[in-house]
Structures are given as C-alpha cells and as structure tokens.
Amino acid sequence: MIQSDFTESEFMICQCARLIEDGKIVFIGYGLPQIAAILAQRLHAPRMVQVYEFGAVGSLPETPFVRFTMGGPRNCYRALAWTNMNTIFAQAQLGMVDLGVLGATQIDQFGNLNSTMLGADYTHPEKRFPGSGGANEVMTQCWRTLIVIRHERRRFVKQVDFLTSPGYLDGTPGARERAGLPRDTGPWRVATSKALYGFDDHTRQMVLLGVLRGLSVDEVVKEMEFTALVKEKVEELEPPTPEELHILREEIDPARAIIGKTARD
Amino acid sequence: MIQSDFTESEFMICQCARLIEDGKIVFIGYGLPQIAAILAQRLHAPRMVQVYEFGAVGSLPETPFVRFTMGGPRNCYRALAWTNMNTIFAQAQLGMVDLGVLGATQIDQFGNLNSTMLGADYTHPEKRFPGSGGANEVMTQCWRTLIVIRHERRRFVKQVDFLTSPGYLDGTPGARERAGLPRDTGPWRVATSKALYGFDDHTRQMVLLGVLRGLSVDEVVKEMEFTALVKEKVEELEPPTPEELHILREEIDPARAIIGKTARD
C-alpha cells in the first residue's frame, strides 16, 4: 500500500510545510513543526520568518537537523535578531505573528488542545503529559494556528479531558472574544497523518477538507471519536513528492531520527 | 566674607558629595548631582556605583565634565552595564538602589518636592516647571533620597503647591506605607547652599543638622517659610576644602559652567 513509500511523519511534515505561506511571520513549535518549517523554507517559503519562543527571529536553520536542538546555534543560525521569551510573546500578543505551528496530544471538535492530562479527575490523572509549554501562548496570540497531529481515534475526542490551549472553546459564536482572547484568532488547519481539517466559520466544528490520496473519507473519519463535518468536495491530498522526500531524507534528516523509516528501508 | 572663596554651587556640590557613601548603589539625577557624584568618586567613594535613569550602571565619567551630557559617552564611560529605563527603574523598585540624589525647585517641611508648577490652581499655573522627570521614581524607590537645593525662602515652603515627588506626605506615621509606597523609604538629607537638614524620625519634619561655618542658625532658618526643627547641637559645616575645590575647578569643571565663578575670579 502507498503508505510504504513514505512514513506518517513524512506526510504530516509535508502537509504542514505546504500550509506555511511565504513572506509570513510564523511561530514554530518544538519537533515536527521545526522540520516542516525548514522544508517549507527550502521549497516555496524562502522569505518566511521563523520565530521561536526562546527569542530567535528569522533564523535560517542549518541542515542536517540535529535532534533535540531548538535554542542551539544550528537552529538559530543567521537570525535577524536574538531576543528572549518575554519579548517574542509580547510581539505575538501585539498581533505580529501570522501563523503558529504546533504539535498536539489530543484535540476536540472545536480545536481545543489537551497536552496536560487524561482522565476525569485532574487531581488523579490517568495519564500526565508535559502541559502547555508555549502552546497556550501560540494558540492565544497567533492570527492562525496550524496543528500537526497523528490521526488516531484517541487523539480526536468530542471534548478534551483538559483544555490546555484554547481552540473555539464551546463553539458558540464569539466564545473566544467573550473570554478576552484576541479577536479573529483560533485554530485554522489540522494536518494529520491521513487528512486535512479546517473549522466551520459558523459552528466552529472541525471540517474534513481533504484526505491522503488512496484513502477514503470513511477510512479517515472512523478514526475519530466525534463526527467531523465533511466538505462537499473533499480534496485529494498528494503524498510527499519525490522532491519533498529528497530534501527531508538527504538534507534535513538523513539519520531519519524524526521522519522515521518506511517498511522498505 | 568667606563666601567669596567659593560659590554656592561649589558648597552644595561638596556637601552632597560628602554625603555619598562608598560602596553603595546611587541613583544620580541631572545637573549638580552628576558633579557631586564625580567628586565623591574622586575622593572618598571610588567604589560607589552610579546608576542613571537612561540605563547606565557603574560608569566612571570622564572629566572635564561636559555641560548637558548625561547619556553621552563621556558620562557612560567604562560602565559595568548599559541597560535601559524600564530595567533600571525595575531594579530601583526591587530595592537595589541605596541612595538617590536629586536637585529640586521647591520643598516643604515634610520633604515633599514640587518641580511641576507654582500657584493655587493647577489649570492656571502662575509658573510652570519641567515636572517630575525621573524624580518621582527616585523618591519613591530609592532607600534614601538626598536633595540638593539652593537655600532660598521661596524654595522652602510650608506646603508645596504641587506634590510632584513624594516625601513624608502629611508627616503622619506610616503615611507613605498607607499610600502603597515602599516601606522605610523617603527623603534623608537636604543639602543646601547654607545648611544641611534631616528629618525627624517621628514627626517627619525637616530638622536643621548643620550650618555652613561662618553662618548663624538664625541667618539660615529665616530663609524658610516654615519653622524647621533645630537639632540640639547644630553641626558646623566645613566650607569646600582646597582639595575639593582643586578637583572641581581643575579636573571636573574648568570652564566653571556648572560650579560658577566667585567674586574673586
């Protein structure tokens, strides 16, 4: 099956990269988003300005990408400015950051993220996760947020056990604004290992926009606990192109530490 | 008469310099305090750390002193750090600054300063002055404040027309603390062209501590609109010493732009 030509991570990264516009200021989260940003910069978004929560602005990361790196020299190479966390989050709060790119543990139908815990009782979590990190700031302040997440049923839940970072909350019109969150912000796209989602302008529910070529809508939506809306014309998502895979495998992550290995490798 | 050997400014500067302890962090205001700080550093306080509102920390100003300079290279020479206004006032608010040294236009019996306006009606000032500058911060945040002021009746008033920078307010116990001002702060000494004042620990009224050698207590206190307390044993204040005058006139201000000229010059 087609999947064996590339890994789930590779597809998630490519989808994510394709959604990063050139010439925008983009807040990059830890992990896959870093790889996606480098890929986008190598392909269609050379003038995209990466910003990181520790304060690097407009860096041109060196490849190969070194696992774990974030504030290190390879990732901060040739930046336009080196600032600090309070300054960069202030600029995000000012409305200077167009797009935020985040990984996530659990997401609900309104795009709320949980990266804190599983279970009904906060004081006795069934499973404890790392928490917000900088995700809450990114989802609060960036004009748009792009979430990258593996497409697994347990990750797509009707309601998150813990609302770590704000999506459209309960989905009611103006819910974010009423709470004091910045106007006209919120989750924009959800790029998964199988599909691409957006959010309905009115109901704020997650909407299936596209599925990976070779997969059916049913194969995808059955992997969610809630019923997503489905766009009239669901787009067919192109698998990673040879060029994308070449850059990922030869330039960015030859060790396959992040992108992983396919069955064929 | 003895005055002709030195100018009023020279005596004010020398008094002020003598009151600056070595090894302390001292907030230096514009004008005479700058000269006094340099003099103190040349004499008994080489390890005193000057801080300025624009952010220089621990500079070793070059002499001769250039009139008007404050943020310029001669005044910021060999600093330990160059920061900015928000950072330095934050450090003052944290309690890191031991002494503030300020010039003033008008002072009242409780050490409140007016550098804003004269007149009964704020909306129709008889005379408008520059306003607080950084004086309000210095008097609010430094542990002690040393005020340098020419000894003129119109400058020593019962109550300031406008309370620009906080002294002991109405003089009642705990008045500063009740208002939310930092605990145990306030004006400490007032160095004038004729005398030296402190403040009573209980009534917070201005207390005459010393008079310039050759002047009587009466000659001094008649030059005030309010009745200052007088310390039992009023100290005799030594005129500028030859060494002090040498440094002022030969090293710091050979042009006599700030220290002025005596009748003899």
Place this chain on the structure above:
Amino acid sequence: MDVLQAGIGEFTVEDPDDLRAFMRTEKRREMVDKVMPEAEAVRRYVKDGDYVSFDFSSFTRGPASLVREIIRQRRQNLWFAAKFTLMESTLLAEGGCLRGIDVGFLGLGSLIGKAVEEGRIKVTEWTNGTLTLRHLAGAMGVPFLPTRNLLATDTLTYSGAKVVQDPFTRRPIALVSAVNPDVGLVHVHQCDIYGNARCFGPGVSPLETAMASKRTIISTEQIITTDDIRKEPAKTTIPYYLVDAVVYAPFGCLPGGAQGVYEMDTEHFLEYMAASGDAQKMAAYLGKYVYSVASHEEFLAKRVGVEKLLDLKRQATITEGYH
C-alpha cells in the same frame, strides 16, 4: 480590585484588538526596501493630530532631523511624549505643531512653560519612568502595567493612572495605561534597508517605542547589509517588521550626538538656550535651522558646515562598546 483613585489627566487607551488588527494589516511582513527621504517618511506617516513619541534624548541619539522635518511640514495638533526630551517640546510648540504633551520632562527654557501657563498647550502629568513604562505596556499589547511609582502625588491626580487594590497583596498599586503612539521616531546607529536596526550604548526605550508605535520611522547614521545583520543577531535592537520607514540621516542627532560617531554641539545648545525664553528669538532660531532649509542635508551644508562636522566627529574619541 476596586479603583481607589483615578487620574483626571487627558489620555486615550487603544483597544488591544483594534491595535492587533492594525498591526496585522499595516505592518509589512515581507522584507521590502523602506528607505525614503525624510520628507516622504513624514508626509506618509505623520498626520495632524497624531500622538508622537521620541527616543532617546535631545543630547544623545535623538531623531532631531525628523523632528525638524515635522516642524518644516507644519504638522498640527500633535500630542508629544516628552520622556527624557529637552528641546523638542519647545521646538514643536513654538513651531505650532502641538496640542498637548505627556510630561515626562517639560524642557527646556521658559517658553514652553509659558505656553502651558497660557493654556496654549495641554499637559498630562506622568514621569519619565511611568511614561516609559506605558510604552512597555503598549509594546506588550496589554492595556496597562502596574507600578508603585506615582502613588500619593499630585502627579498621579493629573495623570491617567488608576490606583487599585492589588488582588494578590491587597495593597494599593498604580496602574498606568498603555500608550501606542501613532508614530514613533527612533534614531539608530545602523540598519539595513528593511529596518533591522542597531542602537549602541544605553538608551531609554528604543525597542519598546518601536513595538508600541503604530508607525515607526527610523533615521540612521549608516545603512548596512542584511548579511551583516545576520552575522550579529544579538546586536539587532529593532527587527524590520516593526519599522515603516528608514531615513538615511548621518549627523541626524545634531545638535545632539551619536555615541561613538560624533559629539553633541554644545555651542548650538547654548544658542538654543539663549532663544528658549523669548518667542521672537525662538522664531528666528526655527527660521534659521528649520524653515529656511529644505532638508537635513541642506541643514548640514548651510547651517552646520564641514568644519563643524569634522570637529564634532573628531571629538568622538570614546568608541569603546559602540559597535
């Protein structure tokens, strides 16, 4: 957290979401060449009635040439943030450009005081520190910041600050309202054509001013390559996306100095001081240094001269740390 006291001074607070909307649509994300003549920068970005802010000082690294251009273009009804300024309030007021001033420090000379006494210029009382803190609030995109300054003074009474009971300690604390100037003017040592800018030496608040301002005009001693900027990212004081216009203005701080490049012109300041108490003399001063010259370049050529320029450069013997 009740409001215990509210200052009655005139001030406005930008709606943080309206500010964000402006920043989203009006601040270019692409790196585009923003170099333009001072006349064009002021024509484009300084409008009658604007709130104008300034960094850093009249004596050191101040955008003096931009201030002269604003006067030359006869802008009106401006409100000026007089934080750590000395000449500018007087020049703008006597040039007929000002409606009001946030004080700060109301310098220098008796004319500006007279303008306030006669009610020709409105003032709101602040302090150098709280006015700068208001720029930080504006830079953070929050409507206020807390401070212990201002408390218990008439300065607070005639400011826009509010005293509240802090919900954490139950103590009184002052909240100063954010300021988001319509235009921020910052002179820098170096920048590239996109506005990535470096200020050397201590300064009041170049970054806060650029972040808080809806439009930021920078004048610069030198234009350098972006490649140089990328080799020393720690030296970047202001990133390009905060900047709307870059004006090439060598000696742009005169009569003030630019650290490590040229010293201030003390003679000029004495000439200013001599005029600062007399409307006629100040009109003559403005005629000589502002109205009778078409540009900063002409100011340098006709009112300063090569000899003085070289002398002021020669005097800049202290360069340590200014790079």
Place this chain on the structure above:
Amino acid sequence: MDVLQAGIGEFTVEDPDDLRAFMRTEKRREMVDKVMPEAEAVRRYVKDGDYVSFDFSSFTRGPASLVREIIRQRRQNLWFAAKFTLMESTLLAEGGCLRGIDVGFLGLGSLIGKAVEEGRIKVTEWTNGTLTLRHLAGAMGVPFLPTRNLLATDTLTYSGAKVVQDPFTRRPIALVSAVNPDVGLVHVHQCDIYGNARCFGPGVSPLETAMASKRTIISTEQIITTDDIRKEPAKTTIPYYLVDAVVYAPFGCLPGGAQGVYEMDTEHFLEYMAASGDAQKMAAYLGKYVYSVASHEEFLAKRVGVEKLLDLKRQATITEGYH
C-alpha cells in the same frame, strides 16, 4: 476591577516590601570576589523547601552542573520552575529533591508523569510564557503582570492567575502573580569574579531570573577581567549586584551545549531518554552521572572524558554572534 475568576493552583506571592528588605540587606553592593566551588554555592544558597528557577534550556546554556550538585547534596521539598526545561524535573524528582513543579513544560519521559499521576509531585499549571512573565513581574518588584494568555482554559483554572475586568477597557484580562525564586540558577558564557555576566545568543530570561531571584548562582564557562567587562558594557547581561555566587564550570551545560563553545551531547540525551521511563534505569543514570562523582570536574574526567570533550568542542563550528 472585580476578580472574575481565580486559579486554584498552589502558589505564593512575596510581599514586595519584604522582598525589598531582603534585597537591601542580603545583596552585596560592594564588588566582592564571589567565586566558589559548586558544592559551597549550593550548600550556602540552596535550602530544603526552596523555590528554584532555571535558565535557559536543558539543551542549550542550562546550569546542568548546578542541578546535579543540588541532587548530589540531596536537597528536599524543592519547588521547581519548569520553564523551557526537559530533563531537570525528572532528575530532581527521581533524586528525591522535589515537592512540586510550576509547569511550564513537564519533561521529559514518562517517569515524571508517573510521579504526578501518583501524587508524589504536586504541580501548578502555567505555561512557558506566563511562567517567564511571572519572573518579569518578580524582576520588576510588582505583585503581578497582566496578560491575555491563559484565558478560558483549564490551565488557568489550575494556575495561580486571576481574571479581572481591566479598568481601562472593561475587558477580561488575566493577572499572573509574580514569582521571586529563593534561588535562580543561570549558566553564562563569561563573567568576572564579582558576577558581571554575559550570556550570548537568544535565551529565555537570564536577566529576569537573576533580578527576580533572592539568591542567584551563576556558573560560567569562563572568568574574565572586570576591565574587559567595562570595555563592552552592552554585553553585560547580569550586573554583579544581582549575583550571590560565581561557580567556574566549563562544560557546565553538559549534556546540553553552550553556544559557540561546545555542542550538546546527543548520545547522552539518548541514554537519558532510554532511562526516563524506568525508575531503576533512572536510578542507575543518577548513580552514574551524579552520586558516584564528587564534583562537576570529576563528572567531566570520569563520565565524559577528554575525547568526548574535544569532539563536542570540535562540533561547535558556528561561532557567529556568540561573543
């Protein structure tokens, strides 16, 4: 300005006047030699029950050697500010040093999560940004700072933040309480013997951490002269009077890197990751890298070795801007 919502997480706010009194009496104004061995610095300034903060990251310019010394001295009941940290929560928790954590980011591996699930470690929810903003509040000597982050989330519910109605815009806004750590740990590139310190490259909040902390211990790659400090005042990140102890700790960030000096030790992180889900393995890891060596110097000599040190230095090929 009523409190609309108050987080129920555990936190304390220092009385700003008590903090000032501490800073007045405990922070030396004189420039005195503060260089001391890591063991002495931790013995003197880290007490059981302290709130401990850290800057900048486990991977880059982190005070790893100081964290190991705290574990080696078996401090207990510490509360840790896990802002932008990855290994430290786990190491301190498995070393039996922790009572609680301000999260931040609760890294890395399943052990630390298990400790929270089983209630062995308390947590208060924050975010990297708001935890860092709390350090800025602490650094400013104010009890809180406002932010639009946290709003409408369970993160806020389990934090110490309060939502109030902003008296200027009437909108809801979050106030995060100041944090003034008992001890701040900052690794720096260079400093003098008094503590005037330089950090190169971007960082989370070295200055805010040093200002907010009642005691600041810095470890440094290099000790330089005060004369050098005075030649480049713009490079000073932390002035001496904020610093209580200076620990000479070359390679002190290992297994993390120090920008421009040495790269991080990826192999070591993989070894950590392999142990991070298993208590026995983590105990072995702590035994190997912490308990069985008497000092950082012995850690370098017996657990890293010259060959690895030279290789990590060799890998630091990017030096642009790190000076």
